[in-house]
Amino acid sequence: xxxxxxxxxxxxxxxxxxxxxxxxxxxxxxxxxxxxxxxxxxxxxxxxxxxxxxxxxxxxxxxxxxxxxxxxxxxxxxxxxxxxxxxxxxxxxxxxxxxxxxxxxxxxxxxxxxxxxxxxxxxxxxxxxxxxxxxxxxxxxxxxxxxxxxxxxxxxxxxxx
Numbered sequence: 001x002x003x004x005x006x007x008x009x010x011x012x013x014x015x016x017x018x019x020x021x022x023x024x025x026x027x028x029x030x031x032x033x034x035x036x037x038x039x040x041x042x043x044x045x046x047x048x049x050x051x052x053x054x055x056x057x058x059x060x061x062x063x064x065x066x067x068x069x070x071x072x073x074x075x076x077x078x079x080x081x082x083x084x085x086x087x088x089x090x091x092x093x094x095x096x097x098x099x100x101x102x103x104x105x106x107x108x109x110x111x112x113x114x115x116x117x118x119x120x121x122x123x124x125x126x127x128x129x130x131x132x133x134x135x136x137x138x139x140x141x142x143x144x145x146x147x148x149x150x151x152x153x154x155x156x157x158x159x160x161x
Contacts, residue, residue, distance in 0.1 A: 128152050 019025060132152055 124155070128155055131155065
């Protein structure tokens with residue numbers, strides 16, 4: 001009984017009795033209950049925040065999916081529009097080339113016709129001069145001059161036609 005551990009145990013029991021009598025255990029229990037209630041509220045708040053974050057994440061994922069689908073649709077529409085514009089441009093270019101070719105062919109045909117007419121006219125003029133020279137050398141007199149004029153007029157008219 002004279003050992004210090006014994007007296008420490010006795011003092012502890014007396015201390016616990018005084019604390020119990022003064023209501024200290026009720027305060028400790030109430031403090032622990034308040035602390036447990038606060039921890040429970042914090043856990044509820046954390047659970048609520050986690051659910052809210054999960055809902056926000058799901059909403060953002062849904063919006064991202066919609067945005068990706070919309071972007072794919074925009075890209076597909078842009079490709080289709082570009083292909084259509086390219087086809088339209090190609091068709092316009094082909095039409096332009098065809099019109100220009102046709103116009104060039106018409107100008108060439110006109111130039112050929114004009115050149116042929118000029119060649120015929122030059123040939124007719126040369127033939128008239130040659131005929132006039134030959135007839136002047138062989139035919140003489142007023143009647144001959146009259147014949148030459150009429151014949152040359154007929155030749156010019158027929159060759160130009």
